[in-house]
Amino acid sequence: MSLRRFILAVQFLTRLPTPQVSDFRQEDLSRSAVYYPLVGALIGGLLAAPLYVLGDRPWLAGVLSLLVWVWVTGALHLDGLGDVADAFGAAHRDPQRFLEVLKDPRMGVFGVVTLIMQLLLKFVLLSELAASPCWLGIVLVPAWARWGTLWWSQRIPSLHGNGMGERFTWQLSARAMWLWLPPLVALSVWLAWPLLLALPLVPLVALWWKRKLGGISGDCLGASVEVTETLLLLALVVLGPLAMGAA
Template sequence: MKHEFAKLALAIQFLTRIPLPVEPGYTPERMAGTPAYYPLVGALVGAVCSGVFWLASLGLPVFVSVLLALGAGILLTGAFHEDGLADTFDGIGGGLTREKSLAIMKDSRIGTYGTAALVVILLLKTAALAAMSVGMIAIVLIVGQALSRLSAVLVIATSRYVRDEGTGKPVATGLSLAGLSVACLTGALVISLWPLLQPFPAMLCGLAGLMSGHVLMRLVFEPKLGGYTGDTLGAVQQVSETGFYLGLLVWL
């Protein structure tokens, strides 16, 4: 259990800016196992966003409250996934070859494709969430953050890492069947709790949207790159999350 708690703590350190009271004890093996806890960390991030939204909605319009909640999520993660989204679209859009795309994605500067992708995704998230009821938004923020990180974990499990080094390298080869099972069980738990608060058909629509975002994003980068990078994992998370929100709107 101590080993598993260390992996959870490393996952929190890797995906967020949350300060931990103690150093979890980094080892390559522990770091490689952290994807098992990505959905749980996503739920934690979503819970913070939900709390910010709920507090803001007590005195502010829903649209403004949603913006504050999304802003809290960006601050909490250090825009980790948003940066990956921007880099992915810059690389795929600006690179004619695989090598050129990978080189562009490594550049810390943001280009036109990345900027456009960020603006569109943030606008879609805000508009989709603001169209829901206050009570539903508070739940959806937690579920969307958790399941979209499971979506990224599924890329790790079913594709290959294409760089010799990078942000995704430490977790590229260490996702065991047990780790994948933990991530999937976390997602299943989140889904199973949904009917206690919202109608289950809404979840089916949301999952359809999430899976559509997952597949579409992979169709954007995998044919050119032949696999994934740390940046593309961030892109999958962002597009899957947005797809989940849009899918829920279809039900509404």
């Protein structure tokens, strides 16, 4: 394990305090992406704390877990989701118009409404999960979503040759993506098998972007992370009781 690259991955994906990395090189950002699923599990561990401590007060556990989620990630992927929602809302099925709106830093009504609905969804699902037998599965939800970024970046062309999605994966091998799959599957089987929904979900997201736009950008990656996390939370809440019943 390269401690330097792991620290860079933590710095890029979270607001957690880390040692300063000197002599930064552009390729470091790309190579650090191999640790994104591990950073996702670290985020998931922080989200699990309120659910564990306040399991008998699910609404409070849900809102505190959501606050931790937004803070620790710096709303990085929420920003991408809002931008993508604005672009789709104003594009009227015109791919060129989509790209133009995506570059606009201002947030429009489509983005605002989408972010409100996304945060509301996560709050309700986290509150439900606090009272669920599969609550510990939250640890792997961000891990699977960040594994998804490796898949999408490898399997979908970049919409912007010098965009963020291109820059962090240009030296990332497909081997890094496959190495994470066995431990994620094994831990999902152990903690909460509904998380295995990620196995078809991640490729389906890639297929959707290919057919919709023919490529992906950094904002699209962020939006995909948010959607994947919400759907995995939904799977834990809806299928969790069945999973524990079968066990």
